[in-house]
Amino acid sequence: GAGVSQSPSNKVTEKGKDVELRCDPISGHTALYWYRQSLGQGLEFLIYFQGNSAPDKSGLPSDRFSAERTGGSVSTLTIQRTQQEDSAVYLCASRVYAGNYGYTFGSGTRLTVV
Amino acid sequence: AQTVTQSQPEMSVQEAETVTLSCTYDTSENNYYLFWYKQPPSRQMILVIRQEAYKQQNATENRFSVNFQKAAKSFSLKISDSQLGDTAMYFCAWGMEYGNKLVFGAGTILRVKS
Numbered sequence: 001g002a003g004v005s006q007s008p009s010n011k012v013t014e015k016g017k018d019v020e021l022r023c024d025p026i027s028g029h030t031a032l033y034w035y036r037q038s039l040g041q042g043l044e045f046l047i048y049f050q051g052n053s054a055p056d057k058s059g060l061p062s063d064r065f066s067a068e069r070t071g072g073s074v075s076t077l078t079i080q081r082t083q084q085e086d087s088a089v090y091l092c093a094s095r096v097y098a099g100n101y102g103y104t105f106g107s108g109t110r111l112t113v114v
Numbered sequence: 115a116q117t118v119t120q121s122q123p124e125m126s127v128q129e130a131e132t133v134t135l136s137c138t139y140d141t142s143e144n145n146y147y148l149f150w151y152k153q154p155p156s157r158q159m160i161l162v163i164r165q166e167a168y169k170q171q172n173a174t175e176n177r178f179s180v181n182f183q184k185a186a187k188s189f190s191l192k193i194s195d196s197q198l199g200d201t202a203m204y205f206c207a208w209g210m211e212y213g214n215k216l217v218f219g220a221g222t223i224l225r226v227k228s
Binding site: 042051056106 | 161209212216218220221
């Protein structure tokens with residue numbers, strides 16, 4: 001597609017449930033990033049995928065968070081046993097690995113845990 | 115570790131006037147990139163302008179320009195002839211060409227008033 005696509009756009013879930021957030025990057029973009037944006041805050045790095053390399057998971061806040069990227073394309077961020085503090089906008093971005101071409105972001109998934 | 119600081123949580127400007135958003139950063143790297151992103155209520159992160167640290171010339175994109183002071187680690191954004199559509203959250207970000215993530219500031223909410 002022309003841009004980074006994220007689904008769902010909005011998700012309301014009950015505390016304790018598991019959720020999956022999807023990101024479909026721009027074709028040909030080998031690097032994929034997940035960020036979390038809490039209300040009124042900046043973007044917090046979660047995880048980074050680059051090609052077939054092991055992902056950089058250094059930003060994942062707890063072991064309830066995990067992500068995978070299948071076939072070097074679509075990525076899924078999974079949050080298990082959701083807590084109210086997980087409520088945030090989850091943004092995905094992709095880019096060509098090198099160069100200063102900038103990062104293209106999706107419109108994010110707003111997750112609300114009730 | 116790199117940090118990015120935006121010291122103005124909120125700014126207001128009258129339509130057609132000029133406004134400057136401040137950003138400072140800290141890094142021990144010599145070659146890096148700096149970005150300003152705009153996030154309107156739609157949540158879409160839009161790249162406004164980018165600057166390569168090795169370039170002394172300040173970047174310009176139409177009504178948007180930056181004042182890049184490498185020694186002072188300062189990267190401010192000037193918006194000329196402000197328009198109502200410029201109302202948004204603006205984020206300053208730091209990154210490397212082959213870096214694993216962007217580091218974001220906390221953001222500045224800009225309101226353009228008619």
